Amino acid sequence: xxxxxxxxxxxxxxxxxxxxxxxxxxxxxxxxxxxxxxxxxxxxxxxxxxxxxxxxxxxxxxxxxxxxxxxxxxxxxxxxxxxxxxxxxxxxxxxxxxxxxxxxxxxxxxxxxxxxxxxxxxxxxxxxxxxxxxxxxxxxxxxxxxxxxxxxxxxxxxxxxxxxxxxxxxxxxxxxxxxxxxxxxxxxxxxxxxxxxxxxxxxxxxxxxxxxxxxxxxxxxxxxxxxxxxxxxxxxxxxxxxxxxxxxxxxxxxxxxxxxxxxxxxxxxxxxxxxxxxxxxxxxxxxxxxxxxxxxxxxxxxxxxxxxxxxxxxxxxxxxxxxxxxxxxxxxxxxxxxxxxxxxxxxxxxxxxxxxxxxxxxxxxxxxxxxxxxxxxxxxxxxxxxxxxxxxxxxxxxxxxxxxxxxxxxxxxxxxxxxxxxxxxxxxxxxxxxxxxxxxxxxxxxxxxxxxxxxxxxxxxxxxxxxxxxxxxxxxxxxxxxxxxxxxxxxxxxxxxxxxxxxxxxxxxxxxxxxxxxxxxxxxxxxxxxxxxxxxxxxxxxxxxxxxxxxxxxxxxxxxxxxxxxxxxxxxxxxxxxxxxxxxxxxxxxxxxxxxxxxxxxxxxxxxxxxxxxxxxxxxxxxxxxxxxxxxxxxxxxxxxxxxxxxxxxxxxxxxxxxxxxxxxxxxxxxxxxxxxxxxxxxxxxxxxxxxxxxxxxxxxxxxxxxxxxxxxxxxxxxxxxxxxxxxxxxxxxxxxxxxxxxxxxxxxxxxxxxxxxxxxxxx
DNA sequence: CGGTGCGTTATTTTT
DNA sequence: TAACGCACCG
Numbered sequence: 123x124x125x126x127x128x129x130x131x132x133x134x135x136x137x138x139x140x141x142x143x144x145x146x147x148x149x150x151x152x153x154x155x156x157x158x159x160x161x162x163x164x165x166x167x168x169x170x171x172x173x174x175x176x177x178x179x180x181x182x183x184x185x186x187x188x189x190x191x192x193x194x195x196x197x198x199x200x201x202x203x204x205x206x207x208x209x210x211x212x213x214x215x216x217x218x219x220x221x222x223x224x225x226x227x228x229x230x231x232x233x234x235x236x237x238x239x240x241x242x243x244x245x246x247x248x249x250x251x252x253x254x255x256x257x258x259x260x261x262x263x264x265x266x267x268x269x270x271x272x273x274x275x276x277x278x279x280x281x282x283x284x285x286x287x288x289x290x291x292x293x294x295x296x297x298x299x300x301x302x303x304x305x306x307x308x309x310x311x312x313x314x315x316x317x318x319x320x321x322x323x324x325x326x327x328x329x330x331x332x333x334x335x336x337x338x339x340x341x342x343x344x345x346x347x348x349x350x351x352x353x354x355x356x357x358x359x360x361x362x363x364x365x366x367x368x369x370x371x372x373x374x375x376x377x378x379x380x381x382x383x384x385x386x387x388x389x390x391x392x393x394x395x396x397x398x399x400x401x402x403x404x405x406x407x408x409x410x411x412x413x414x415x416x417x418x419x420x421x422x423x424x425x426x427x428x429x430x431x432x433x434x435x436x437x438x439x440x441x442x443x444x445x446x447x448x449x450x451x452x453x454x455x456x457x458x459x460x461x462x463x464x465x466x467x468x469x470x471x472x473x474x475x476x477x478x479x480x481x482x483x484x485x486x487x488x489x490x491x492x493x494x495x496x497x498x499x500x501x502x503x504x505x506x507x508x509x510x511x512x513x514x515x516x517x518x519x520x521x522x523x524x525x526x527x528x529x530x531x532x533x534x535x536x537x538x539x540x541x542x543x544x545x546x547x548x549x550x551x552x553x554x555x556x557x558x559x560x561x562x563x564x565x566x567x568x569x570x571x572x573x574x575x576x577x578x579x580x581x582x583x584x585x586x587x588x589x590x591x592x593x594x595x596x597x598x599x600x601x602x603x604x605x606x607x608x609x610x611x612x613x614x615x616x617x618x619x620x621x622x623x624x625x626x627x628x629x630x631x632x633x634x635x636x637x638x639x640x641x642x643x644x645x646x647x648x649x650x651x652x653x654x655x656x657x658x659x660x661x662x663x664x665x666x667x668x669x670x671x672x673x674x675x676x677x678x679x680x681x682x683x684x685x686x687x688x689x690x691x692x693x694x695x696x697x698x699x700x701x702x703x704x705x706x707x708x709x710x711x712x713x714x715x716x717x718x719x720x721x722x723x724x725x726x727x728x729x730x731x732x733x734x735x736x737x738x739x740x741x742x743x744x745x746x747x748x749x750x751x752x753x754x755x756x757x758x759x760x761x762x763x764x765x766x767x768x769x770x771x772x773x774x775x776x777x778x779x780x781x782x783x784x785x786x787x788x789x790x791x792x793x794x795x796x797x798x799x800x801x802x803x804x805x806x807x808x809x810x811x812x813x814x815x816x817x818x819x820x821x822x823x824x825x826x827x828x829x830x831x832x833x834x835x836x837x838x839x840x841x842x843x844x845x846x847x848x849x850x851x852x853x854x855x856x857x858x859x860x861x862x863x864x865x866x867x868x869x870x871x872x873x874x875x876x877x878x879x880x881x882x883x884x885x886x
Numbered sequence: 887c888g889g890t891g892c893g894t895t896a897t898t899t900t901t
Numbered sequence: 902t903a904a905c906g907c908a909c910c911g
Contacts, residue, residue, distance in 0.1 A: 182900085183900040183901075184900045184901080185900090185901085186900085187900085210900080210901065211900095211901075212900090212901045213901085234901090236901085237899080237901090245906095255906085311901050312901090314901080315901095343900080346900075375898080376898085376899080376900075378897085378898070378899090379898085379899065379900085478897075478898070479896095479897055479898070480897090480898085481896085481897090481902085484902085501898095501899080535887095538887090538888080540887070540888095541887090542887045542888075543887085544887085545887090576887095684901085685901060686901090687899095687900075687901070689900080703897090703898060703899085704898085705897095705898050705899065705900085706898090706899085706900085708900080709900090727897060727898085729897080730897090739898095740898095743898080764902085765896090765902090766895085766896055766902065766903090767896095767902050767903090768902095
């Protein structure tokens with residue numbers, strides 16, 4: 123059996139699978155069969171090394187990766203596999219904390235806050251502390267708090283290390299924020315990890331329990347771990363040191379979110395006895411695509427050198443298309459897509475369109491809709507972030523955890539019941555005086571003579587409603603509770619009364635939400651599958667509790683939902699074109715990939731261009747994007763792009779320049795022009811609302827581009843414009859035989875000019 | 887209290 | 902473009 127598991131693997135893969143003891147670092151390039159190695163290794167541990175399955179812990183970042191690994195391990199190792207713990211970092215920590223968090227003074231019914239909840243709390247804390255929203259943007263304050271938590275820096279540490287005014291102010295907000303969470307018995311995503319580490323530190327006997335349990339630990343995407351996750355893994359693995367981490371420093375694209383690339387670069391320092399295996403054979407892409415990826419990434423300094431190779435032939439060249447605008451870009455993509463469906467008998471599911479920012483999806487979507495091409499968007503507007511869904515979840519959370527003040531604030535006046543800001547503020551201050559959760563403050567306020575009778579009645583009504591809903595917890599199934607909330611609160615009636623398309627959409631979403639709860643119930647009523655009665659932790663499959671609708675159903679549902687993302691709901695098997703950011707595309711592959719927006723200031727983003735570390739991360743993102751493609755890759759850039767309202771002209775991305783010319787082919791010259799002829803995109807909108815007429819194009823394929831004006835100006839030149847005054851040439855680029863210059867004016871932004879017409883002269 | 891309208895601002899986001 | 906915060910008014 124053990125030997126079977128080594129069949130069909132290449133030598134380094136085999137080495138990684140068969141290395142069952144001690145620390146192991148697997149450097150797995152893109153498409154090198156990483157998941158295959160991980161799953162085979164789990165099966166091998168069970169079958170060959172006789173490791174009990176419940177001693178194996180495999181950690182991933184996404185539920186999707188966890189689910190895939192789980193099912194593939196099941197295929198290889200059979201029913202034994204369900205005892206293996208395959209879990210995301212966050213759900214592992216959530217489960218550990220549900221068991222033992224009481225040791226730290228939280229209750230086991232704690233709520234998990236998502237990002238929008240966090241923003242709400244931070245904004246409120248800033249307001250209470252009179253911190254100016256101009257100087258301190260809530261998202262950046264939140265980011266500072268988040269990265270502190272990722273570094274395991276608590277409020278006290280943070281305050282002590284706050285040197286300047288800014289940091290000291292943030293320290294105050296952090297303190298207030300954390301106090302809000304603690305009194306609300308709530309944890310944010312970062313807390314899940316940080317508090318778990320704290321639990322291990324303060325309760326060695328708890329750590330000991332897990333250390334003894336997990337004799338073999340595996341971590342996927344190790345390059346994306348942050349310090350807290352690193353520490354968690356280190357603590358868990360300290361006894362046996364049977365730690366296998368898999369990652370690729372070239373695919374580290376979450377540094378901005380706290381991922382610490384040193385975790386992988388310095389693994390051998392942490393574990394000097396570590397074995398290192400490099401997987402460099404790529405089974406995914408053509409040689410041309412790999413060459414391009416290798417050339418781009420070679421421009422990064424800080425990396426473990428490796429070079430991907432493939433046994434596949436070189437394949438098609440990478441098609442580069444210079445679109446006029448983002449609309450033309452979308453049109454080109456749709457054209458090529460249709461063409462390949464016929465010419466190469468492709469299906470929609472073979473294609474992915476990748477971009478840097480979600481905002482770019484719009485133009486592409488519009489064209490796909492108008493052509494009737496089926497597509498799916500990953501990311502962007504999320505199901506669980508829709509208002510009505512968040513409202514329902516907030517009700518459920520308050521029912522489950524009445525101390526959850528964040529959720530309570532969300533729903534106390536939804537639907538409208540006449541509880542306004544001032545009433546709420548009164549309740550809040552009453553609660554704060556006594557250090558009690560908000561609900562207690564609401565109860566006091568309802569009886570307080572300080573408040574108007576109308577406000578008191580409104581509060582009393584609300585309390586009565588919640589009083590009817592609260593007892594349903596443990597008595598009814600989740601879907602029954604949701605229905606009760608919709609009815610009792612009048613939420614549904616209000617929406618129905620609205621009679622708008624928007625309201626109808628919300629009702630549809632609520633129906634969908636009920637379906638989600640029902641699915642959850644049917645999954646959980648299949649009865650105890652395999653849970654031994656001695657410890658509820660022994661449930662494989664990421665579930666908190668097993669069994670028919672019991673008292674903890676709601677808790678389990680809420681936990682599952684808080685840790686779920688849209689990606690987990692997306693059905694990637696349907697025959698549709700996939701649109702998503704390059705970040706979301708990590709770990710996926712497609713026969714044909716389009717990368718849109720290959721322009722400076724878009725990709726790489728303008729703010730990353732001058733920060734070497736940020737630029738390297740952008741480049742890794744580019745590497746990830748390129749290596750998603752199996753057979754064909756398209757790089758598309760637009761001469762001008764309307765984004766956030768105004769249009770800007772950007773030069774082609776430096777990443778395109780980093781690809782050797784012989785790997786590229788001009789898609790326009792190759793076929794697009796031949797099929798369509800030139801179009802007459804004549805109007806170019808430039809920043810500052812200046813509209814400029816460019817001559818209609820009368821060019822035919824093969825005509826030499828005009829060289830006129832080419833030598834006149836160059837980047838860096840100082841020029842004077844008749845209207846805008848002195849400026850500096852940022853770039854000069856050619857388009858359809860005409861030369862354009864981007865000129866920066868002090869204080870006036872960057873404007874685009876047609877050199878043959880614009881009133882500009884050189885200044886010496 | 888709650889609705890309207892204006893001005894500001896703008897990555898990426900595994901959980 | 903579009904979402905959100907804030908100020909103002911009924």
